[in-house]
Amino acid sequence: MLKFLLEKEFKQILRDSFLPRMIFVFPVVMMLLLPNAANMEVKDINVCIVDNDHSPSSERLIQKIGASPYFHITSTAPSYRQGMENIENETADVIVEIPVFFDKSLEKESAAKVFIASNAVNGTKGGLGSSYLSAVVADFSSEIRAERIQVVDHHSSPAITTATTYAFNQSLNFKRFMVPAIMVQLLTILCGFLPALNIVSEKEKGTIEQLNVTPIKKSTFILAKLIPFWTIGFIVLSICFLLGRYIYGIYPEGSLLTLYFFAGIFLLAISGMGLLISNSSSTLQQAMFVMFFFLVILILMSGLFTPVSSMPQWAQYITIFNPLKYFIEVMRMVYLKGSTIKDLTTQLYALLSFMIVLNGWAVMSYRKNS
Amino acid sequence: MYAIQVEGLSKNYHSAKSGKYAGLGKPSASPDQVDGVTFDVHQGEIFGIIGPDGAGKTTLFRILTTLLVPDSGTAKVDGYDVVTELKDIRQRVGYMPGKFSLYQDMTVEENLNFFATVFNTTVEENYELVKDIYQQIEPFKTRRAGKLSGGMKQKLALSCALIHKPSVLFLDEPTTGVDPVSRKEFWGMLRKLKEQGITILVSTPYMDEAFLCDRIALIQDGIFLQIDSPQGIIDQFAQTLWAVRSNNMSKLLRDLRAHPAVDTCFAFGDVHHVTLSNDSYTIAELHDYLAQLGHSTIEVHVIKAGIEDCYMQLARRVDPHSNNH
Numbered sequence: 001m002l003k004f005l006l007e008k009e010f011k012q013i014l015r016d017s018f019l020p021r022m023i024f025v026f027p028v029v030m031m032l033l034l035p036n037a038a039n040m041e042v043k044d045i046n047v048c049i050v051d052n053d054h055s056p057s058s059e060r061l062i063q064k065i066g067a068s069p070y071f072h073i074t075s076t077a078p079s080y081r082q083g084m085e086n087i088e089n090e091t092a093d094v095i096v097e098i099p100v101f102f103d104k105s106l107e108k109e110s111a112a113k114v115f116i117a118s119n120a121v122n123g124t125k126g127g128l129g130s131s132y133l134s135a136v137v138a139d140f141s142s143e144i145r146a147e148r149i150q151v152v153d154h155h156s157s158p159a160i161t162t163a164t165t166y167a168f169n170q171s172l173n174f175k176r177f178m179v180p181a182i183m184v185q186l187l188t189i190l191c192g193f194l195p196a197l198n199i200v201s202e203k204e205k206g207t208i209e210q211l212n213v214t215p216i217k218k219s220t221f222i223l224a225k226l227i228p229f230w231t232i233g234f235i236v237l238s239i240c241f242l243l244g245r246y247i248y249g250i251y252p253e254g255s256l257l258t259l260y261f262f263a264g265i266f267l268l269a270i271s272g273m274g275l276l277i278s279n280s281s282s283t284l285q286q287a288m289f290v291m292f293f294f295l296v297i298l299i300l301m302s303g304l305f306t307p308v309s310s311m312p313q314w315a316q317y318i319t320i321f322n323p324l325k326y327f328i329e330v331m332r333m334v335y336l337k338g339s340t341i342k343d344l345t346t347q348l349y350a351l352l353s354f355m356i357v358l359n360g361w362a363v364m365s366y367r368k369n370s
Numbered sequence: 371m372y373a374i375q376v377e378g379l380s381k382n383y384h385s386a387k388s389g390k391y392a393g394l395g396k397p398s399a400s401p402d403q404v405d406g407v408t409f410d411v412h413q414g415e416i417f418g419i420i421g422p423d424g425a426g427k428t429t430l431f432r433i434l435t436t437l438l439v440p441d442s443g444t445a446k447v448d449g450y451d452v453v454t455e456l457k458d459i460r461q462r463v464g465y466m467p468g469k470f471s472l473y474q475d476m477t478v479e480e481n482l483n484f485f486a487t488v489f490n491t492t493v494e495e496n497y498e499l500v501k502d503i504y505q506q507i508e509p510f511k512t513r514r515a516g517k518l519s520g521g522m523k524q525k526l527a528l529s530c531a532l533i534h535k536p537s538v539l540f541l542d543e544p545t546t547g548v549d550p551v552s553r554k555e556f557w558g559m560l561r562k563l564k565e566q567g568i569t570i571l572v573s574t575p576y577m578d579e580a581f582l583c584d585r586i587a588l589i590q591d592g593i594f595l596q597i598d599s600p601q602g603i604i605d606q607f608a609q610t611l612w613a614v615r616s617n618n619m620s621k622l623l624r625d626l627r628a629h630p631a632v633d634t635c636f637a638f639g640d641v642h643h644v645t646l647s648n649d650s651y652t653i654a655e656l657h658d659y660l661a662q663l664g665h666s667t668i669e670v671h672v673i674k675a676g677i678e679d680c681y682m683q684l685a686r687r688v689d690p691h692s693n694n695h
Contacts, residue, residue, distance in 0.1 A: 004487040008476070015475055206471035210530075213435045213465045214488045215457065 001216065005224030013228055027186050027236045031243040034182050035175040038305065042128040046074040048083045048092035055103030057144075061114070064140050065096065070132050080115075087119050094118040094129045106144065168253075168336040175248050180331035181304045183240045184266075184324055188298070191233040191267045193291050195225045196274030200287040203278075218366055226271050233267050234260070253338030259331065261341065265351045266327040272358030273323070279365045298324045323354040372446075373413045373538050373569035374434065379443035380406035380592070381429050394426040394433070394592045395441070406443040407594050409587055411571060416564050418583030419573040420677070426592040427573040428468060431542045434571070435465045448537050461489070464536035466527050468543040474516030478507055478526055481515050482533060489534030499566065500529045503559055521552035528559065532568075539563065541572040545579065557582045577678040588681050595684040600677060607675035607683065609633070610649065613641040614656070616665040625663050629656075636682055643679055 013019055047065060051058050066073045074091055077083040086092035097115035105112040116133050120126035169176050199222075202208040211221065237260075244250045252259060273294070281287040300306075301315065302324035308316060319325045326347040333339040341348065380395025382404065391397060395406040407430065411417040419427050432438040434447055436456035444451065450458040472481045482504070486493045497504075507525050510518065515526060524544060531539060541560075545553045557579065560570055564584075572583065580586045580600045588595040588603070596603055614635075616622045619642070626635040626644055633647040644656075653670045660668050 001488065001490075004484065008473070008480075008484055011480070012473065012475055205474070206467060206469045207473055209437065209467050210465070210471045210485075211488070212437055213460055213463065214485070215460045215490070216488050 002220050002224055005216070005220060006227060009224055009228045023190065023232055023236065024239070026190075027239055028243065030182055030186055031179070031240055032247070035178045035248060038178060042125050042132075043070055045071050045094055045125065045129040045132070046092045047071045047133075048086045048095045049073055049076045050078070050080050050083045050095060050097040051076065052100045053098050053102040057103040057106050057112075058098045061098065061137070061140050062096075065133070065136055068132070068136055070129075071136075080117075083117075087117075090119075092119075093125060094133060096133065110145075110148070173250075176250050176336060177332065179240075179244045179248055179250050180252075180335040181302075181328045183237060183244075184302070184328045184331055185299060185304065186236060186240065187233050187263065187267065187327075188270050188295070188324060190236055191226075191229050192270035192274040193295070194232075194274075195229045195271055196278040196291070197284065197287055198229075199225055199275070199278040200281055200284050204283055219363070222275065222363070222366070226275075229271070230267050234263070237263055250335065252335045254334035254340060258334050258339075258341055258344075262327060262330045262334075262344070262347070262351065265348070265355055266323065269323050269351055269354035269358055272355060272362050275362035276358060276365065279362060298322055301325070302328050304328055323351060326350045326354075371413050372410045373415070373448060374409075374411035374417075374571060375444075375446040376410070376434075377408050377444050378406035379408070379430070379433060379440050379445050380404040381433055381438055381440045382592075391592065392424065392426075394429040395443075396592050404442055405593060406440075407587075407589075407592075408443075409594060409597050411569060411585075413569055414564060414567050415584045416560060416570045416572065416582070418580055418586040419571065419589055420575075420577060420580050420586050420681070421573075421589035422575055425589045427589060428542055429592075430589075431465070431467075431540050431571070431573065435463060435540050436460060461534075462537045464531035464534070464539045466531040466539075466541045466544055468546060470523050470527060472515050472523075472527055472530055475514060477512050477514055478518070479511040481526060482529055485530040486533045491534050493533060496533055496535045499535055499563075500532050502562060503532070504529045520548055521555075524548055524552070524556065525559075528556075532563070536568065538569045538571065541570065543573055543575065545574060545576065553579075577676065577681060580677040586677075588677075588684060590681075590685050590688065593688070595681070595688060603677060603680050604675055607680050609645040609683075611673050611675050611679060612644045612646075612653065612656070612670050613638075613673045614644050614660075615641045615667075615669040616660060617667045618665060621663075622660070622665060625660065625665070629659065631656075634682065634686065638678070643673070645679075645683070 049062055049065075051062065062073065065071050071094075075083075075086050077086060077095075080095065080097050083092070083095040083097070087095060095115075095117045097117070099113060099115070102112050102114075114137050116130050116137075118126040118130040118133075199208070202211075241251075241256065241259075274291075277287055277290050277294075281290060301308075301311070301319050302322055303319070304324070308319050308325060311319065330339075330344055330347045330351075333344060337343075378395075381393045382395060382397075383392045395404045397404055407426075409417075419430065421427060429438065433440050434445055434452060436452050436459050439453060444453075446452070447459050448462055450456075450462075452459060473484070476484065482493055482500075486496070503525050507518070507522050507529070510522065515523065518526065528541075528544070531541075545556055548556065553576075560572065560582075564570060574580075580603075583600065585597065585599050586603065587597045596606075598606070614622065614626065619637070619640075623635060623637055623642055626632050626642060631646055631648040631651040633645045635642055635644045653672075656670055657668055
């Protein structure tokens with residue numbers, strides 16, 4: 001029986017002039033576009049310099065800022081007010097004002113002040129921009145100090161320098177962090193939402209009515225809806241692995257089998273959610289709306305873009321109920337740290353419980369009659 | 371042996387806001403009680419459910435095909451209860467919903483094969499049964515169902531509902547939206563199926579199709595007005611019936627309804643059908659009355675009642691307010 005139903009489903013999917021193409025175009029576009037575009041690294045910060053000192057020291061500081069890969073010195077202004085104009089017309093993101101007697105105060109008092117003002121309309125850029133700049137200035141000051149100490153005394157005031165290495169992602173490659181998570185997003189849409197929409201469209205067309213009076217078991221019917229999309233999900237996931245490998249040079253530190261294993265559990269869990277939605281909606285419009293509602297919340301609260309640990313405490317409690325969060329963690333940990341199933345037991349149990357609860361609920365709420 | 375036995379069946383969609391009932395059955399005089407429908411269909415009979423849209427026909431069909439659970443009452447199809455033994459019923463009934471509900475993106479042949487397989491049978495096994503119907507659409511068997519004309523879709527739907535050799539066939543408004551020639555052809559097919567011993571329960575809003583059934587039930591607002599053979603229903607029509615025509619038909623309707631001797635008056639196509647509350651009133655008297663009111667080319671003659679006249683009369687007896695709309 002299942003065989004005939006599956007035959008029908010595959011036939012319908014393949015016969016659709018739009019869906020099969022979309023199923024393959026979608027992951028490719030997402031994999032090509034998002035890791036490059038949805039980039040949280042702040043680069044290319046435009047700096048406006050207001051140099052009131054015009055001394056060798058101020059010149060040196062400006063050169064140091066210009067040498068940083070994060071900053072472009074796009075303009076210089078004679079006064080802070082004119083610098084502000086540059087911010088207003090968005091040719092500059094940050095103003096660095098070097099006061100008069102900068103050089104002299106450095107010489108005499110061994111201390112000087114630099115004023116940094118940043119445009120915080122884009123909070124991330126403003127915040128990171130000014131803190132990067134502070135770091136550059138701090139670096140500059142320790143350089144100066146080092147030179148002076150050399151001159152005055154070789155043995156006094158031990159300086160502490162910090163050496164940073166980034167574990168698991170040494171080059172701080174943002175794509176290594178994004179690519180695995182984007183795969184999760186893809187699977188959610190393909191395997192959670194497509195089968196649900198498929199069922200609702202059978203409801204809308206009335207064809208489900210015709211099937212409901214046949215001896216087909218409801219479990220058979222639902223399986224016949226899910227299996228094709230699971231198959232598609234695995235194919236798409238494999239395409240994503242290949243794209244990640246050959247386009248971004250990103251490959252999992254851990255085992256691909258671990259990833260497929262977790263993907264399988266995640267697919268089951270997320271399809272259960274889709275089924276729940278399809279049971280409770282009678283039109284495509286309703287189903288679509290409910291899905292968008294959940295999709296936006298699930299993705300934004302999954303840690304895909306913003307880390308869960310930096311969310312407020314109450315929001316962190318909500319993310320406990322987000323299956324995407326766990327699978328994204330799995331993907332990132334396997335990709336970046338090479339974790340094995342043994343390291344991922346929390347995620348495994350969480351995903352398994354989602355799978356059982358969501359599917360159990362879906363089967364119970366599905367009725368052939370009302 | 372009855373193919374369908376229904377007793378006190380009801381399913382209401384009660385709107386608390388408007389206090390209106392919809393669906394099947396109606397609240398009775400005693401509170402918290404609902405009068406349901408009760409009827410039996412003999413094996414191998416064509417039984418028609420006749421009534422306007424919203425009378426509860428589809429609700430009844432959905433209960434009998436196990437798609438809906440009734441609020442009260444019991445129903446048996448082929449001896450199986452629709453609530454407790456629904457799996458047995460699903461094996462042996464064919465259902466053709468009012469709306470075309472086959473897979474439009476699959477071909478004629480694929481649809482038929484698919485419905486044969488979900489009933490664990492094959493097209494070849496029961497081909498004899500659908501042969502007459504299916505042969506007419508067989509030239510288009512590679513065409514997608516969505517691309518068929520209305521009449522062909524209907525034949526395909528009937529073929530699919532028959533392919534597992536059901537003992538009872540449920541046809542919900544099969545002729546709605548179908549042209550007169552195809553309608554006639556369709557009823558011809560039903561008679562052939564009846565000859566093969568299949569019980570057919572068919573609903574229709576068209577009163578003229580009543581005569582093509584063995585027995586009919588007239589339904590209004592969820593309750594059956596009468597169950598009988600079409601001739602039996604007409605024979606019970608006791609009043610004299612006149613067909614009246616004049617040059618100004620809308621004025622004629624008002625004038626006739628205002629007349630004290632007229633019981634009811636309804637527009638029926640190009641004439642008005644009139645029943646009298648006073649049997650001694652004559653055609654000549656009515657003629658004079660109408661001439662006085664300025665009507666010309668007046669025609670009045672006695673006619674035989676049709677199913678529609680009976681329906682109007684019965685409907686009025688149940689709900690006097692529904693008259694004179």
